Amino acid sequence: MLHYLARRLAASLLILLGVSIVTFGLTFMIPADPVAMIAGRNSTPQMRDNIRIQLGLDKPIPEQYARYLGRLVTGNLGMSYARKSEVGPLVVSRLPPTLLLMLGAIIAELLIGIPAGIYAATRRGRFADKAAMTLSFVSVSTPQFVLGLTLLYLFAYLWNWFPLGGYGKLSNLILPALTLGLAGGGWYSRMMRSSMIEVLRNDYIRTARAKGMSEWRVTMKHGFRNAILPIVAMIGLDVGIFMSGVVVVENVFGWPGIGQLMWQAIQSLDIPVIMGVTIVAACFIVLGNLIADLVSPLIDPRIRSR
């Protein structure tokens, strides 16, 4: 187990190193010359040379990369063009709302997906099963911004059940969490259904039935507890999927997280912020995958021996 853990950890660090190389490479593709941007129009060649040396842009590329990596490791993500403040603290200050939203979305998708999947599995091949599986396709085919705006229109504007966006109360969280989590609920319902069908095929289920146990108890006690495990292992992977969704969802609901920060940075083409959010999001994804990797062998010991 320790060996497995060390290997996954090393792999994660390697991926983060790769992430830094990609983002470093991307900054070279920016057509605007950073030196000209800082120096301004009326600068002399002498001034521009000074700035170039100050930024370290006169050094060979490997050395520039080493400096870049050094800055990243210490949490220095550069300066925002639009806000004149450091990107690192800016992103960190916007993280808690986003993490809260993701937690809400995870709860929403599990509350939708698991009951729907169990229900479909126990009604396999019948109308309810087909309806649930078709709905799961509808949920993964719905653009999140359309879903968010529709929920806002119906539940906040027309019926006044929830506030029109905002942050701070539980009632603010429900609609955005539902918007972010619905598609995941669709996926989980499909996975839960097939996992449940798989489990219900086992001999111990037949034994339980033969003992005269009620179908409800067989499903919940023996079926559910085993079928849920592969689903739990997947939750860590949701982080990556949500990181794309929050840009859209936070914008629609005025949720003050990194998604909204990203949206504002896109509108003003604030590239340091765009890169900063991308790097932080990548770190969370790698962490989420690592957690998924570490949880899987605890759940299914067969993975450990691989």
Added chain:
Amino acid sequence: MGDTWKRFRGDKLAIVGLVVIFIFAMAAIFAPVIAPYNPTEQFFDGLTDEGSPLPPGWRFWFGTDTNGRDQFSRLLFGAQTSLLIGIVANGIAVTIGTALGLVAGYMRGWTGASIMRLTDLMMAFPPLLLAIALAAILKPGLNIVILVIALVNWVQIARVIYTETVSLSEREYIEAARALGAGNGRILLRHLLPHLIPTVIVYATLGIATTVLLEAMLSFLGRGVQPPTPAWGMMIFESQSYFLNAPWLVFIPGAAILILALAFNLVGDGLRDALDPTQRGRG
């Protein structure tokens, strides 16, 4: 092949999906003929006296947008954008993904490992964020959107093809082909690729749904195709501030995105069942 079609035909939802795709494709191809108005023309009578967009009615079937342009005509031309990007960008992604997955699964060793580590790296980036970062650095436009989406979307299919190639490569007929002196290129193209075609078709179809949604998100964020080219996501972005007074400006293009993505998902799922009956009812 006949059996496959027979199984596919039995899947009513997949057939509905196919019909929907056909209708959207026709609408896109014949948009210049069908559209009642020029999609970029701003009509004097396209706004109310207060300057608000018009609701759906006889003159403008789906109403007008905040600039007094005909929504129905814009929707038709938007179908061109969605389908063009969906098919071309995904086609490139599937080609890259299949080629890399095939090579990685067959070669293994150093080549295979480096290709698979590259997919690991790509998976560390949220697709939308990477697409935005690329689109922000490069100048947005149709070609760039296609390129960006292709660069982001090849990963999943590469991993699927890799897994299948690894298990196929261990089959005896591959060993036999090698023993008979077949070169690597011949084994890849003549002995492995044909067996992977069903998987490629399924993922290519499902991938169009993903691509349509990603394009819509990018254009909703203003980083997709640029005006005046109509795109559904952009139509929603432009009318977002008017949304509560003119909800049809969001609902109609929103429904178009949903229906097109759903159609490709249903057809893809139907193909998966039809091409691989052993998987039936398990997914």
